[in-house]
Amino acid sequence: MVDLWEGLTQAFWLIVSLDAELAEIALRSLRITFTALALACLIALPLAALLAVRRFRLRRTVIAIMNALMGLPPVVVGLVVYVLLSRSGPFGALGLLFTPTAMIIAQMIVIVPLVASIAQQSLRELWHEYHDLLISMNVSQGQKMRTLLWDARRALLTAALAGFGRGIGEVGAIMIVGGNIDNVTRVLTTAIALETGKGEFALALALGFVLIALAISVNLAIHWISQTEREGRW
Amino acid sequence: MSALFPLSVRGATTRRRGKVLVGPVDLDLDTEGITVVVGPNGAGKTSLMRLLHGTARLHAGTINWACDVKTARNAQAFVFQRPVMLRRSVWENLAYPLVIRGVPRREAKARALDWAKRVGLAGMFDRPAPVLSGGEQQKLAIARALISEPELIFLDEPCASLEGRATREIEEILMAARDAGTRLLLSTHDMGQVRRLADRVLFLLAGRVHEDASASEFFAGPNTREAKAFVKGDIVE
Amino acid sequence: MILRVVAVVISACLAPALHASETMRMAVTTSFHNSGLADVLLPRIAEDIDLEVQLLVVGTGQALKLGEAGDVDAILVHSRAAEEAFVAAGHGPRRTEIMYNDFVFVGPGEDTAGASGAASATEVLQAIAGTEALFVSRGDDSGTHKTELSLWEDAGIAPEAAWYRAVGAGMGAALNTAVGMGAYILSDRASWLNFGNKAEHEIVFSGDPVLFNQYAFLPVSAERHPHVKAGAVEKLEAWLISPTAAELINGYAIDGEQLFTFNAEPAG
Numbered sequence: 001m002v003d004l005w006e007g008l009t010q011a012f013w014l015i016v017s018l019d020a021e022l023a024e025i026a027l028r029s030l031r032i033t034f035t036a037l038a039l040a041c042l043i044a045l046p047l048a049a050l051l052a053v054r055r056f057r058l059r060r061t062v063i064a065i066m067n068a069l070m071g072l073p074p075v076v077v078g079l080v081v082y083v084l085l086s087r088s089g090p091f092g093a094l095g096l097l098f099t100p101t102a103m104i105i106a107q108m109i110v111i112v113p114l115v116a117s118i119a120q121q122s123l124r125e126l127w128h129e130y131h132d133l134l135i136s137m138n139v140s141q142g143q144k145m146r147t148l149l150w151d152a153r154r155a156l157l158t159a160a161l162a163g164f165g166r167g168i169g170e171v172g173a174i175m176i177v178g179g180n181i182d183n184v185t186r187v188l189t190t191a192i193a194l195e196t197g198k199g200e201f202a203l204a205l206a207l208g209f210v211l212i213a214l215a216i217s218v219n220l221a222i223h224w225i226s227q228t229e230r231e232g233r234w
Numbered sequence: 235m236s237a238l239f240p241l242s243v244r245g246a247t248t249r250r251r252g253k254v255l256v257g258p259v260d261l262d263l264d265t266e267g268i269t270v271v272v273g274p275n276g277a278g279k280t281s282l283m284r285l286l287h288g289t290a291r292l293h294a295g296t297i298n299w300a301c302d303v304k305t306a307r308n309a310q311a312f313v314f315q316r317p318v319m320l321r322r323s324v325w326e327n328l329a330y331p332l333v334i335r336g337v338p339r340r341e342a343k344a345r346a347l348d349w350a351k352r353v354g355l356a357g358m359f360d361r362p363a364p365v366l367s368g369g370e371q372q373k374l375a376i377a378r379a380l381i382s383e384p385e386l387i388f389l390d391e392p393c394a395s396l397e398g399r400a401t402r403e404i405e406e407i408l409m410a411a412r413d414a415g416t417r418l419l420l421s422t423h424d425m426g427q428v429r430r431l432a433d434r435v436l437f438l439l440a441g442r443v444h445e446d447a448s449a450s451e452f453f454a455g456p457n458t459r460e461a462k463a464f465v466k467g468d469i470v471e
Numbered sequence: 472m473i474l475r476v477v478a479v480v481i482s483a484c485l486a487p488a489l490h491a492s493e494t495m496r497m498a499v500t501t502s503f504h505n506s507g508l509a510d511v512l513l514p515r516i517a518e519d520i521d522l523e524v525q526l527l528v529v530g531t532g533q534a535l536k537l538g539e540a541g542d543v544d545a546i547l548v549h550s551r552a553a554e555e556a557f558v559a560a561g562h563g564p565r566r567t568e569i570m571y572n573d574f575v576f577v578g579p580g581e582d583t584a585g586a587s588g589a590a591s592a593t594e595v596l597q598a599i600a601g602t603e604a605l606f607v608s609r610g611d612d613s614g615t616h617k618t619e620l621s622l623w624e625d626a627g628i629a630p631e632a633a634w635y636r637a638v639g640a641g642m643g644a645a646l647n648t649a650v651g652m653g654a655y656i657l658s659d660r661a662s663w664l665n666f667g668n669k670a671e672h673e674i675v676f677s678g679d680p681v682l683f684n685q686y687a688f689l690p691v692s693a694e695r696h697p698h699v700k701a702g703a704v705e706k707l708e709a710w711l712i713s714p715t716a717a718e719l720i721n722g723y724a725i726d727g728e729q730l731f732t733f734n735a736e737p738a739g
Contacts, residue, residue: 087541087696095698097542098496098527126321133318135289138307143334151321179527181496194528197643198505199650199668 007205014206015213022207026214029187032100032174033167036107037115041160044112048119049145052127063120069113074106078173081106085177098179103187106173111163118162122155123148157226161219168215188214237301238309238385239417240264241286245295248285255281256441258295263419267412268431270449271421273438274470279421280315282438283388286419287312311379315391317371319363324355327363327374331382349377353407369400376407380416387411389420393427405430425465429453437461439470494523495544495703498534500614501641503547503686506572506661506730508723515719520706530641532612538562538689541696545704549686550614563689569711570720570731571685574618575677577646577663578604578655586655586675595676596626603634605654609645610637614684619657622681659684664725686731711735 014022051063083089085097085105096102126148134144149156171189178185180194188211195204240262247257256278263269271279284290286297288307299306311331320327328346333339350356353373358366363374372392379387389408393401401424408431412418422428428435428449435452437445437460445452445461456462464470503509504526513524527537531548538546539562547569548554554566576595578586584604589595599606608630609616623630638648642662649656650670658666663674688711693701710716712735720733 087698088539092541098525130318130320132289132312132314133320136287136312137331137334138304139334147320147330179529181525181527184525196647197501197641199643199647199666201668 003201003205006202008209010202011206011209011213015210022210024183025186025188025191025207026210028100028185029168029189029211030214030218032103032187033107033164036104036111036167037160037163039104040108040111040115040163041156043108044116044159044163045119045149045156046145048116048123049149051116051120052123052148053141053144063117066113066117066120070117072110072113073172074110074170075172075176077109078106078176081109081173081177097177098181098185100178100185102177103174103185106177107167107170110170110173111167114166115159115163118159119152119156122152122159126152126155154226157222161222164218165215168218169211238299238306240300242298243286243295244298246285246292246297247294248281248290249293254441255290256285257293259285259441259443261436261443261446263417267433268408268418268420269434269436270428270432271419271436271438272423272425272428272464273444274464277438278441279438280390281441282436283312283390283419283421287388309385311382311384311387313372313375313379313387313389313392315394317368317375319366319371319374321364322362323360324350324363324366324374325359328378328381331378335382345381349381352410353377354403367400369396369403372396372400372404373407376404380407380411384416386417386419389418391421391423393422393424401427425467437464492521493700493703494525495700495707496525496527496542497707498527498529498537498543498546498548500531500534500548501528501643502549502613502615502659502662504528505642505665506659506723507665507725508661508720508731511719511723512716515715516707516710519715520710522703522706524707528641530609530611530613531615531617535562538691541691541699543691544700545688545690545707547686547688548614549684550617551685551687553614553617554687554689557689561692561695563692564694565690567688567708567712567735569686569688569716569735570733571683572731573660573677574615574657574682574684575660575663575674576655577649577658577672578675579653580671580673582675584655589676592622592676592679592681593626596623596628599634599655600626600628600630600632603632605634605636605652606630607645607649607652607654607656608635608637609642610639611641613641615642615657615659618682618684622657625681660728661725661730664728664730685734 051059081102082097084091085094085102086092087097130148134147139147169189171193174187175190175193178187178190180186180190188207192204192207192211195207243259243261245258245260248255259282271282273279281290285292287310288303289312320330325343325346328349329342332342332345347356347359350359353376355370355374355377358370363371366374376392393404396404405427408418408420420431432449434448436443437452437456439460445456445458447457452461453465456465460470499509509526517523527543529537531550531553534546534548535553535557537543538557557563558566576586578584584599584602586595586598589598608619636648636652636654638645640648642658643666645656646658646662646666647668650668650672655675660677688708690701690704690708691699693699717733717735720731721729723730
């Protein structure tokens with residue numbers, strides 16, 4: 001209990017004093033997760049739209065695999081990416097291991113199935129609603145996908161936020177592929193693991209509170225932005 | 235001038251899970267203004283229109299337009315019993331058929347405004363379509379069908395769940411469209427609507443065209459026992 | 472307000488941190504990192520030879536693996552047999568001893584096993600095994616773990632009973648576990664002194680020469696891994712055996728206790 005209280009006060013002072021190291025770590029966390037999320041959405045959203053509008057033989061299989069991959073253990077993803085990117089691995093020549101890029105790749109892999117699955121469900125509902133009209137209008141496959149993605153953008157935002165939540169709080173994969181190098185690949189979650197290892201519970205908790213505050217602020221900010229849009233138009 | 239007509243249908247049949255929904259149907263359509271499809275529930279009104287439109291599968295027979303299938307499809311529009319509203323504003327719904335055909339956004343918006351005025355929706359131009367009333371949604375759906383200037387519009391019981399005023403407004407829009415040269419194929423349960431709108435009547439029973447006559451002939455004296463009973467208001471099976 | 476936040480975010484993302492012109496990666500053990508010595512040495516290295524050393528903090532086992540794979544440029548570990556095997560297998564050209572610290576036995580304040588009365592490390596382990604007091608082992612193939620296992624072997628005990636808990640974790644996590652369970656544990660002195668969650672635990676035994684812990688610096692073979700920054704590694708090695716390093720290492724103390732003893736052969 002003492003640790004919890006100490007953690008809270010320490011978190012408060014870290015934020016109030018705009019601690020330079022904390023700011024750097026927090027910004028790195030945001031940058032890595034947002035980049036991974038953006039790339040993940042570029043893959044997941046068109047995939048989800050395609051799965052919604054197109055009937056092909058392996059469609060059900062793909063959806064089942066995607067849903068199963070939502071529970072992909074990050075630490076396994078990290079390990080696989082590590083082995084692939086290691087100098088002695090197939091992509092070793094790129095020299096990406098222990099860089100933010102490697103962390104982005106690992107997080108992207110963790111996020112894609114989650115975003116794709118959630119997006120696919122809402123797009124499927126919308127497609128059910130639009131199906132007759134778009135078929136009647138003889139709309140092309142690409143136009144169908146674009147129409148669904150655009151009209152379902154609020155639901156897709158929720159999918160993206162879920163992806164953000166999974167990414168920003170993830171430690172298993174990025175610890176392995178990033179190496180938690182000070183000033184280079186240290187992010188909030190790996191810093192928390194490090195401070196816990198040192199027995200510095202108060203500092204670890206403080207970082208934890210900062211992480212939670214950050215995740216909540218991003219969610220609120222995005223909801224606020226979509227809310228103002230809604231009020232303007234709906 | 236007409237790309238679509240004459241339409242010639244011979245032995246057209248569509249099935250679902252082996253059961254015949256419509257057919258075999260023989261039908262010729264040419265100069266009629268409004269053709270109304272009537273018949274009891276399950277007679278195949280919706281299926282016939284979908285078959286002609288090309289959104290139901292043709293299992294047997296032929297459907298020949300004066301042009302190729304793709305051109306024919308693009309010269310048609312379909313209005314559903316329950317209007318499908320895109321989750322967008324009224325004007326974006328109206329402009330949608332133009333936008334997907336590559337019309338520049340500005341021009342599409344101008345034409346959308348023109349149509350919104352014609353159907354009395356100009357006042358809610360920027361409102362999201364899904365919050366409109368049922369009648370407003372159906373007017374929007376009809377305007378959205380007309381905006382790409384199709385030669386033929388299918389309307390599947392467009393006024394089925396609407397009150398009198400909305401029905402009258404929609405009928406006015408449809409008659410204006412007919413006068414502008416658009417052909418309409420409309421299904422309904424409302425015999426009053428048949429009298430008000432129909433130039434020609436197709437009486438469907440058990441998936442077949444049971445009677446095909448001009449409106450005046452149909453109401454003056456239906457040829458078959460079933461059609462007589464239907465006009466009278468009796469239950470026909 | 473929003474604009475200002477955005478500006479701060481963007482500048483923070485773009486601004487390069489104040490780094491040296493050259494960088495290299497070195498795998499070090501958790502125990503070395505937990506000692507805090509790196510925080511003293513690295514800024515000075517950046518200043519003296521304009522080199523940013525990025526530390527990967529792992530167990531000795533993983534450090535050696537990273538070196539074998541060529542994922543780091545050098546390693547700094549403390550497990551002599553494994554280091555010599557590393558060099559013998561050609562993964563690194565040489566092994567340079569830099570400094571040593573020592574291991575200590577940490578246990579609950581009441582010392583239920585009576586370890587503090589022991590005359591040697593062997594006796595401590597025999598006392599623990601005899602009373603079946605809880606003992607936490609790193610169990611992670613690290614240098615500390617390997618030392619601990621060889622000590623058990625010297626004592627003629629095969630630690631496989633229920634009181635022996637292998638946690639498979641780094642030094643800090645293992646210390647947390649030991650404190651939480653009221654168990655004994657073998658730790659390097661530096662990690663223990665820097666540990667923030669000591670509770671009622673304290674050092675119960677230290678000083679036996681078998682507990683001395685030699686750190687060595689191993690460059691990764693540039694022959695096998697052409698991308699290794701051999702030049703930077705050489706510069707770093709030269710600095711690590713220099714009088715400047717000796718002064719900093721010998722002078723580093725926590726609570727007045729010297730942690731490391733510099734013992735590199737002077738260059739030349």
